[in-house]
Amino acid sequence: MIYLDNSATTKPFPEAIDSFVAVASGYFANPSSLHGLGMKAERLLAQAREQVAAMLRVKPGEIVFTSGGTEANNLAIKGVAWQYRQRGRHIITTEIEHPSVAEPCRQLEELGFEVTYLPVDRDGRVSAKQVERALRDDTILVSVMHVNNEVGTVQPIEEIGALLARYPKTLFHVDRVQGISKVPLDLQRAGVDLCTISAHKFHGLRGAGALYVREGVRLMPLLAGGGQEMRLRSGTENVAAIVAMAKALRLAMERYERDIGRLKELKDKWLEALAAVPDIAINTPRDGAAPHIINFSLKPSLKPEVFVHELEKSGVYVSTTSACSSKKKAPSKTLLAMGLGEDRAERGIRISLSFDNTQEEIAPAVAAIRQAIKTLSEVTG
């Protein structure tokens, strides 16, 4: 098996699974329970919070655990909107956000908020200048993803943060689900107020994510109830998945330190090999892209869904754009926004790597890609 769909989800680290099992079986008590067992669960939660905070170089009190990236993005966007709706009702985001950012924005539009969706350039990037032009007196939030999930473009978070430092009434949210452990970002230096991460994108388990909420930023909770997570996210905490996330994050950051050079090299080798494949066009920009995502479009007449299945026969797993939207037949939002045209946008294929992929995989995988293209070309035409 050659697994090249790591931006959809990663294979959990065995160590993370071990932690999950150990906590779920040995420390199953409710962290809010008064007795000793509850206290142990609470300690585990506290230690996980410290570790995640240390990895992000923020304070433990600034980490809110959620069920994952979607919830964290919803909490950030709707939480700010409701909390600060008296201050203003304008939000700025981009045309290429993940649905878990774009859809909450659409919901808010229905409820009377105004949202500006910034277009991107050919490389799939917005600029701080665009943000500046879109800013208004009543702009309460700017939400820009760190690394685009479809093509891998890195957004100028530091520049936008530096700009927004002059606008203290406008909060800055960054969806860092694809960027964490792959592309460094100093949240404090970049002036980020809210930041989303999700465990299963860095070899943790599904069911855990986190939102960084800078000290002093207030949010209206989406989930009201028992007041867990500093009253921002009620519901009994998923301690096992959270501890597994803390461990996975530590291991992923260690892998980054050790293997980031190797990963970059691996991506270059992939690009080189793909450049020699006829009938495909690379969509990922040459510069300023994450080291683990490669997007290309098939030639017209080839259906990307069929291509994915054909490739699967050889044990090679890839995506049509992002997995979340790949069940619907729709052109890729990001490729469209990049101005690549509807036709090319409908035929996007995404290869996404992890630190576990190797150069040895490239030759057989590219051979399988060539073969799949050939087979399908013969069938269709």
Add this chain to the structure above:
Amino acid sequence: MKYDRILIRYGEMTTKGKNRNVFVRRLKQNIARKLRAFPRIQIEYMRDRMYILLNGEPHEPIIDKLKTVFGIHSFSLAMKCENDLAAIKETALAAVRQLPHNGKTFKVSARRVNKQFPYRSDELNHEIGAHILRQTDGLTVNVREPDIDVRVEVRQDGTYVTCRDIFGAGGLPVGTSGKAMLMLSGGIDSPVAGYLAMKRGLEIEAVHFFSPPYTSERAKQKVIDLVRKLTVYGGTIKLHIVPFTEVQQAIYQGVPNEYSLISTRRAMLAITDALRRRHRALAIVTGESLGQVASQTLESMYVINEVTNTPVLRPLISMDKMEIIEMAKRIDTHDISILPYEDCCTIFTPRAPKTKPKKEKVLQYERELDLAPLLEKAVNETETMVIDEENGRTDEFAGLF
């Protein structure tokens, strides 16, 4: 050219005469322990300053850590070069270039400690200033209120260039003033008192009174967490946990309600004093502030303090509650302190404690009670744990993270 060292200026220690060496050595030790995670650094010390040679270690995390070490007045990132005018000019320029300097003002303050050096200070100022001005954009001179003060010191062993002073924590190196026992309740005040005691160079051992089942494991854990915060400033700290249930119950049953609080306080002080003797400390530190609560009126303090003539240090005595809270926030103990777990002080609090207790009455009640054996038992059964900045974590969880 990059900053290759950090220059450290001593605080009040510079006023110490013969003991200076003891202070400097202790400071070096404390810094070395604090920077254990950076194995490549080297620390050089002399009478009036200290240098941390970075040897490639990152300076930002080191700066953060230095801010928590007592005995440092201020410190600066520095570059060293030979005593050669051309080299000095290049080094000063490089030092300025590493700071955000566009649109800023600067001046050069040269000092020629080494009088053999052929250029006088004002000549150096002029030469270096002109060089920086020519080689940068958007930087102008302002000798009165510069944004960047380029300090150049020509010494015997070479020339040092620094541009920005960072304030240190001040005070005296922990351990140079001796050792004291800190009575640590878990509230807001006592951790701050411990912090201030350490600031004056005291090494502390914390004493906590634990009354299960009236106080929970969580209350104990809270105190462990507080001590861990204090270890940021004090290095390894011992925490003595005194089993206090029996003493408290005996007082509750044997002393009239309005006097029970005073007697409890006296028992705590007596036990702490016994622990102090065992662990060879010379003072007791408390978080008392005058007049805050019933046990902290002057009359109460007089009666409580009667159990010992060991110095009882009260660093917070004249501080307002708001000032204490502010300091607690700054040293990051506040959020732990306000966690709502019962501690032994709140459990048996009488409805209306005496604010002006009479010594004779207290002594009379306690005579009838014969607390001594219970106090001794509590001292003997005290559990001691050693808490370090890095540990303080539950070992049981070690493999899980």
